[in-house]
Amino acid sequence: MEPKPISRKEPLPGVKNIVAVYAAKGGVGKSTVAVNLAVALAKQGFKAGLLDADVHGPNIPLMMGLNQRPPVSDDNKITPLVAHGVKFTSIGVLKDVRLPLIWRGPMVHGAVQQLLRDTRWGDLDFLIVDLPPGTGDAQLTVTQTVPLAGVIFVTTPQKVSLADGVKGIGMFKKLNVPVIGLIENMSGFTCPECHHVTDIFSKGGGEKEAKNWNMNFLGDIPLDPNIVAGGDSGTPIVVSHPSSPAATAFFKIADQVTHFVKNVSFIGG
Amino acid sequence: MEPKPISRKEPLPGVKNIVAVYAAKGGVGKSTVAVNLAVALAKQGFKAGLLDADVHGPNIPLMMGLNQRPPVSDDNKITPLVAHGVKFTSIGVLKDVRLPLIWRGPMVHGAVQQLLRDTRWGDLDFLIVDLPPGTGDAQLTVTQTVPLAGVIFVTTPQKVSLADGVKGIGMFKKLNVPVIGLIENMSGFTCPECHHVTDIFSKGGGEKEAKNWNMNFLGDIPLDPNIVAGGDSGTPIVVSHPSSPAATAFFKIADQVTHFVKNVSFIGG
Numbered sequence: 001m002e003p004k005p006i007s008r009k010e011p012l013p014g015v016k017n018i019v020a021v022y023a024a025k026g027g028v029g030k031s032t033v034a035v036n037l038a039v040a041l042a043k044q045g046f047k048a049g050l051l052d053a054d055v056h057g058p059n060i061p062l063m064m065g066l067n068q069r070p071p072v073s074d075d076n077k078i079t080p081l082v083a084h085g086v087k088f089t090s091i092g093v094l095k096d097v098r099l100p101l102i103w104r105g106p107m108v109h110g111a112v113q114q115l116l117r118d119t120r121w122g123d124l125d126f127l128i129v130d131l132p133p134g135t136g137d138a139q140l141t142v143t144q145t146v147p148l149a150g151v152i153f154v155t156t157p158q159k160v161s162l163a164d165g166v167k168g169i170g171m172f173k174k175l176n177v178p179v180i181g182l183i184e185n186m187s188g189f190t191c192p193e194c195h196h197v198t199d200i201f202s203k204g205g206g207e208k209e210a211k212n213w214n215m216n217f218l219g220d221i222p223l224d225p226n227i228v229a230g231g232d233s234g235t236p237i238v239v240s241h242p243s244s245p246a247a248t249a250f251f252k253i254a255d256q257v258t259h260f261v262k263n264v265s266f267i268g269g
Numbered sequence: 270m271e272p273k274p275i276s277r278k279e280p281l282p283g284v285k286n287i288v289a290v291y292a293a294k295g296g297v298g299k300s301t302v303a304v305n306l307a308v309a310l311a312k313q314g315f316k317a318g319l320l321d322a323d324v325h326g327p328n329i330p331l332m333m334g335l336n337q338r339p340p341v342s343d344d345n346k347i348t349p350l351v352a353h354g355v356k357f358t359s360i361g362v363l364k365d366v367r368l369p370l371i372w373r374g375p376m377v378h379g380a381v382q383q384l385l386r387d388t389r390w391g392d393l394d395f396l397i398v399d400l401p402p403g404t405g406d407a408q409l410t411v412t413q414t415v416p417l418a419g420v421i422f423v424t425t426p427q428k429v430s431l432a433d434g435v436k437g438i439g440m441f442k443k444l445n446v447p448v449i450g451l452i453e454n455m456s457g458f459t460c461p462e463c464h465h466v467t468d469i470f471s472k473g474g475g476e477k478e479a480k481n482w483n484m485n486f487l488g489d490i491p492l493d494p495n496i497v498a499g500g501d502s503g504t505p506i507v508v509s510h511p512s513s514p515a516a517t518a519f520f521k522i523a524d525q526v527t528h529f530v531k532n533v534s535f536i537g538g
Contacts, residue, residue, distance in 0.1 A: 062432060158501050231428075
């Protein structure tokens with residue numbers, strides 16, 4: 001019997017679909033999208049996990065309301081924390097949050113590999129990976145060592161954000177990662193007093209950019225103070241205000257992700 | 270006569286004060302602050318320059334309304350472009366904007382050194398340097414090779430942004446860079462229809478954080494669609510709407526920067 005050939009991309013046992021959430025630029029709400037997408041999938045009955053690989057701003061534990069170190073066994077296996085029905089680990093809890101994190105490339109690679117492979121994920125339908133912004137070692141590690149069902153791009157509507165975005169799209173195309181689509185975040189603000197809508201960060205740039213790159217537009221998420229408050233308090237808006245326009249947008253995005261991976265037949269296997 | 274000792278930090282000839290603008294996290298409006306601060310100083314009669322060292326999102330040329338390559342002489346000296354009375358160069362115009370920029374450490378060091386030393390800045394009262402977010406080679410190059418009059422931190426009000434911020438503050442303290450102070454950006458939004466104020470990204474976190482770290486709070490800048498539109502169109506809000514609350518905040522910050530560097534007696538020498 002032939003030995004099994006060692007593939008460069010080794011699946012995570014028990015994990016059906018790994019989906020990366022990415023933004024070329026920080027501060028566009030990428031982690032917020034990752035958290036709300038994972039929790040929305042859990043609320044829809046899927047087994048969902050969330051891996052915070054954002055070396056420069058690992059905010060997932062704060063946003064999930066459980067900012068603590070996960071239990072690590074003697075053989076260095078990490079038991080993920082669970083909040084809002086989602087199993088999660090974060091690169092942030094591996095380090096003291098008040099120290100500057102000057103990560104060198106090989107350290108990033110090692111830490112991301114550890115979080116991917118040494119976490120006891122169990123059976124998952126979806127593992128959402130929150131990548132750091134920019135183009136660096138974390139992206140390369142994730143895209144080159146595990147099979148990704150796809151990547152979701154997050155942008156804000158204004159030109160200066162979109163100008164950065166194209167660089168990231170080029171990177172993932174080069175790495176042959178399937179593209180699920182693009183989300184426009186911070187898209188329009190409705191005054192709670194008079195319901196006047198102001199497009200503070202402009203509007204529609206994301207949909208145009210998606211067309212330019214021939215990718216699915218997954219929807220726009222309005223600015224909502226409850227999204228920010230939910231991130232700070234550890235209760236994502238899909239839990240705290242599940243009927244709000246923003247939460248509704250997240251649930252629709254979750255549907256599209258499910259639909260996408262069904263079509264590429266990763267799920268249900 | 271003794272030869273002049275070679276200092277590790279070599280001043281830029283003709284440049285009196287080098288001020289870095291920094292954010293631990295991208296997307297908080299750091300480049301917007303750098304642009305409006307430089308243009309505000311120019312409008313106040315100072316000779317101002319602006320260096321875009323943000324490898325991951327070099328947006329200054331777009332925001333200054335002059336997105337083109339500067340003239341480079343045969344001996345590789347760069348003539349800075351001029352817009353709104355400010356001389357500027359950008360790491361972005363050294364590369365094709367549609368290619369992914371996967372910068373390695375030594376490349377970043379070389380490019381930042383080139384922009385600092387090989388640009389014909391002439392006489393400047395202030396050179397504002399827009400650093401990339403995070404903790405990496407660009408920050409180390411700038412802080413270790415030129416004398417900085419000080420650094421300005423930019424944050425947004427919410428906890429998740431502030432949690433990232435502390436890491437950057439630690440880095441600059443370690444590198445012994447004088448701290449000018451902290452700016453809270455995206456602080457409150459006034460509905461243009463009914464004038465109701467909504468603190469979309471929370472409020473007051475920046476002032477608290479400045480107190481925690483015993484640094485000056487330089488002021489808060491409200492959310493204003495004209496700031497974003499100004500960035501996209503290349504006309505900063507201190508030019509397009511100089512009497513707006515946001516522009517007024519920028520002019521006050523410029524006053525505080527002038528005051529700070531006078532006190533440390535870099536200026537006027």
